[in-house]
Amino acid sequence: MTIGVFDSGKGGEIVAKRLRRFFPKTEFVVVNDHQHLPYGDKTPAEITRLTDRAIQPLIQRRDIKIIIIACNTATAVAIAYLRAKYPERSFIGFEPAIKPAASGTRAKKIIVLATPATLQSAKYLALKKRFAKNVTVIEPDCSTWAAKIENGEFREEDLLPVLDLARREQVDKIVLGCTHYLDIENDLRRKLPPTIAVIEPIAAIARRLDDIMRGMC
Ligand code: DGL
Numbered sequence: 433m434t435i436g437v438f439d440s441g442k443g444g445e446i447v448a449k450r451l452r453r454f455f456p457k458t459e460f461v462v463v464n465d466h467q468h469l470p471y472g473d474k475t476p477a478e479i480t481r482l483t484d485r486a487i488q489p490l491i492q493r494r495d496i497k498i499i500i501i502a503c504n505t506a507t508a509v510a511i512a513y514l515r516a517k518y519p520e521r522s523f524i525g526f527e528p529a530i531k532p533a534a535s536g537t538r539a540k541k542i543i544v545l546a547t548p549a550t551l552q553s554a555k556y557l558a559l560k561k562r563f564a565k566n567v568t569v570i571e572p573d574c575s576t577w578a579a580k581i582e583n584g585e586f587r588e589e590d591l592l593p594v595l596d597l598a599r600r601e602q603v604d605k606i607v608l609g610c611t612h613y614l615d616i617e618n619d620l621r622r623k624l625p626p627t628i629a630v631i632e633p634i635a636a637i638a639r640r641l642d643d644i645m646r647g648m649c
Contacts, residue, residue, distance in 0.1 A: 438464070497649075511525040539605075545594065546577055
């Protein structure tokens with residue numbers, strides 16, 4: 433089976449690489465929209481239009497039945513539109529892992545790292561309302577991160593405000609709510625005390641993909 437993967441930038445390759453470990457026999461075809469990155473500072477209408485355009489190479493391939501929107505930003509604002517427009521495809525989206533973080537926090541305080549567009553989206557706000565009612569969710573400004581990571585310009589110093597915040601606020605979970613941030617996951621883990629867990633969504637996405645693929649056999 434061939435699976436399509438989309439992100440505005442390098443998040444798609446990072447996600448595909450990790451998914452290949454779970455599905456070594458599956459082919460992953462990745463497309464991006466490097467030219468228009470970052471999506472995170474654009475309006476929902478722009479993100480939807482750009483995403484729809486960028487996934488056309490996947491839509492045109494009849495053998496691709498499943499498309500992973502490996503972009504929290506595009507998922508947050510465009511996935512409902514894409515599902516309605518292309519009902520013959522199954523779309524899997526990425527959402528900040530609020531549910532496991534909020535249900536597992538003892539500190540009752542978590543940090544979510546995501547783009548401005550994700551954090552402002554109705555989908556994200558609904559997720560928070562549903563699963564993090566009694567939890568303080570801190571959302572530091574990461575607006576420059578995706579472009580810096582994309583261009584190989586992200587430096588250790590860029591992590592410092594988040595590291596300070598995590599220690600000061602004594603959170604115990606940090607959610608990676610943007611696939612670009614998977615690129616700095618190891619640096620983040622290394623610099624945090626072991627009491628703070630970094631939550632990334634790949635295993636959950638792999639389970640979802642497995643379910644959908646089984647349903648198609
Ligand atoms: N990788 C995308 C995400 O998961 C965002 C990058 C961007 O702002 O374009 O949200």
